[in-house]
Amino acid sequence: MSAARPRVLYVTDLAYPARGRRYGDEDVFLTSRLREHFDLALCHPLDAAALMDAYDAVVVRNSGPVLGYQKEYDAFRARALGSGTRVYNPLSGKADMAGKQYLLDLSAAGFPVIPTVDRAEDLHRLPTAERYVVKPRLGADSLGLRILPADRLAGLADGSVLIQPCVDFAYEVSFYFVDDDFQYALYAPDPERRWELKPYAATAGDLEFARRFVDWNGLGHGIQRVDACRAPDGELLLVELEDLNPYLSLDALPEEARDAFVTALTASLSRFVRGPSPRPDGDPLRRARRRGRMRG
Structure with a gap:
């Protein structure tokens, strides 16, 4: 990267109709502040793979659930990992970035997680409850989430959904x-x-x-x-x-706290963009999918 200001491609869906939230407003605010430090352009997630080579880093922000463009998202990941493109957040995340399997793994490991299973033979591991939350592995933003009584669970617990007690x-x-x-x-x-x-x-x-x-x-x-x-x-x-x-x-924060967050984000992104390029040493999402872990 040259000594000029870093070039950042900021990925967002400004028109995504989020319930109770205004994605576009948040990203308009953030990019207005980040422009003080970076040469920055916004693009829709469907355009990211075609445009990213012209930038020093790609920032994925309020891009919405990838369920509506899974093929394009997978292509973006593969291309970014193959070329060593800096993507912020880095594509090595083990949580929602790689699917919902982490809830099962953390639950089984004794972490303080809402107890979670995905198979009928494991339903006995859940605490007794009047209602249970059933959500698809491919769900996101509460899409496909249902709340059901215990007698309707057995036929659903086939590995394609996660089941949790409905916690009061x-x-x-x-x-x-x-x-x-x-x-x-x-x-x-x-x-x-x-x-x-x-x-x-x-x-x-x-x-x-x-x-x-x-x-x-x-x-x-x-x-x-x-x-x-x-x-x-x-x-x-x-x-x-x-x-x-x-x-x-960010709209729920007082101005001082909002400014402090922007300062922290700017410093982090500056370090990330100017640091060493990531090595294209494999796609953690692809490895996770081979183990049956699907993106949520």
């Missing part, structure tokens, strides 16, 4: 990280209004919980969102670890 949680809370540095936390005081978020004062115990998953993922660079719920016993349980394109809910 007090609230949901999300912890946002840039690289491995905690930035802020937001929570939804009313479980029925999950996108009406307010700043949350994270305790040392909360951050220890969240960092455990960030450390497990080992990304090194990028933005991660650790979604959790406060269980009836007061403990936090992981709901999701979003490491592909987490929505940041």
Whole structure:
């Protein structure tokens, strides 16, 4: 890369109709600030593979679920990994970036995760509940999610869906990280209004919980969102670890916190763009799929 300002291709779907969120507004704000430090262009995710060679790095932000363009997304990944293109977040993520298998693995390993199974023979491992959450491995953004009674589970648990007890949680809370540095936390005081978020004062115990998953993922660079719920016993349980394109809910932050996040993101992206190019040493998503792990 030359000594000129880094050239960044910022991937977003400004028109994606997210429920309770305005993807476009968030990315318009972020790119308006990042332009102070980078030569930056926006593109739709369907155009990323064709355009990325002209840039020093590709930033994948609010690009929406890849279910609607899975073939094109797979081609983008393959081309980026094959050419050593810098993609932020890096494509080595082990959480939602590689599918929902991580929920099964972490649950089996004893991590503080909502208990999760995918086979009828494993249903006995779940705690008894009146209702259960059933979500497809290929689901995203709550697409295909159902809540069902126990007597309707056996015929569904064929490996294509994940099954979890429907936890009667007090609230949901999300912890946002840039690289491995905690930035802020937001929570939804009313479980029925999950996108009406307010700043949350994270305790040392909360951050220890969240960092455990960030450390497990080992990304090194990028933005991660650790979604959790406060269980009836007061403990936090992981709901999701979003490491592909987490929505940041920056509009729920006071101006000072929003500016601090932009500063952290700018510094991280600057280090990433000017660092060594990633080596094209294989696609972790392809390896995961060979083990039956599909993108969520």
